[in-house]
Amino acid sequence: DVKVTQSSRYLVKRTGEKVFLECVQDMDHENMFWYRQDPGLGLRLIYFSYDVKMKEKGDIPEGYSVSREKKERFSLILESASTNQTSMYLCASSKTGYNEQFFGPGTRLTVL
Amino acid sequence: AQKVTQAQTEISVVEKEDVTLDCVYETRDTTYYLFWYKQPPSGELVFLIRRNSFDEQNEISGRYSWNFQKSTSSFNFTITASQVVDSAVYFCALSEPIQTGANNLFFGTGTRLTVIP
Numbered sequence: 001d002v003k004v005t006q007s008s009r010y011l012v013k014r015t016g017e018k019v020f021l022e023c024v025q026d027m028d029h030e031n032m033f034w035y036r037q038d039p040g041l042g043l044r045l046i047y048f049s050y051d052v053k054m055k056e057k058g059d060i061p062e063g064y065s066v067s068r069e070k071k072e073r074f075s076l077i078l079e080s081a082s083t084n085q086t087s088m089y090l091c092a093s094s095k096t097g098y099n100e101q102f103f104g105p106g107t108r109l110t111v112l
Numbered sequence: 113a114q115k116v117t118q119a120q121t122e123i124s125v126v127e128k129e130d131v132t133l134d135c136v137y138e139t140r141d142t143t144y145y146l147f148w149y150k151q152p153p154s155g156e157l158v159f160l161i162r163r164n165s166f167d168e169q170n171e172i173s174g175r176y177s178w179n180f181q182k183s184t185s186s187f188n189f190t191i192t193a194s195q196v197v198d199s200a201v202y203f204c205a206l207s208e209p210i211q212t213g214a215n216n217l218f219f220g221t222g223t224r225l226t227v228i229p
Binding site: 097 | 147158164221222
């Protein structure tokens with residue numbers, strides 16, 4: 001079974017802090033994704049990566065950056081956290097092509 | 113532009129009732145894929161089904177069935193004889209083709225299903 005793990009289930013940070021969210025997948029998938037989920041808005045794509053060191057902006061990249069130094073790991077970085085970045089963050093991975101994405105358990109981030 | 117609409121925000125049914133979750137999509141692509149995911153209270157999205165744009169056959173998996181109709185751009189999901197364990201948020205998603213090989217998913221806003229015992 002595909003396993004996607006995220007470094008924390010719950011995280012509380014202060015405004016202005018630099019925040020790292022880590023995601024690891026164990027199925028050698030080429031593609032990895034970061035979404036945020038907010039009530040009434042569904043899932044919105046922040047960034048995705050289709051190969052090591054490659055990244056593409058999604059629908060809402062402002063205020064975020066990403067890093068993919070190894071195939072299995074995809075990190076989401078909030079350079080200076082703000083209260084409007086309080087949300088559930090979901091990581092996913094998939095094989096190349098029209099394949100289903102497999103999701104991690106999510107990180108609920110609260111920025112005070 | 114791709115768009116997925118799940119007009120039903122919340123649905124409540126009594127256990128053993130059948131329930132249909134609606135999904136309507138918009139796309140200019142001729143090749144696309146549609147997905148359904150389940151998000152139980154634990155929070156992790158669980159993949160349920162993938163359907164490509166060239167296959168309009170209905171699919172049944174146990175108590176779950178899916179009806180794909182290109183003429184109405186709909187991909188509806190029916191749960192037969194609902195159970196309490198079916199209580200979750202269900203998301204419909206549309207896949208956009210990208211040259212890099214990654215498939216972005218456009219998600220609907222989800223339908224929260226509550227099955228009352």
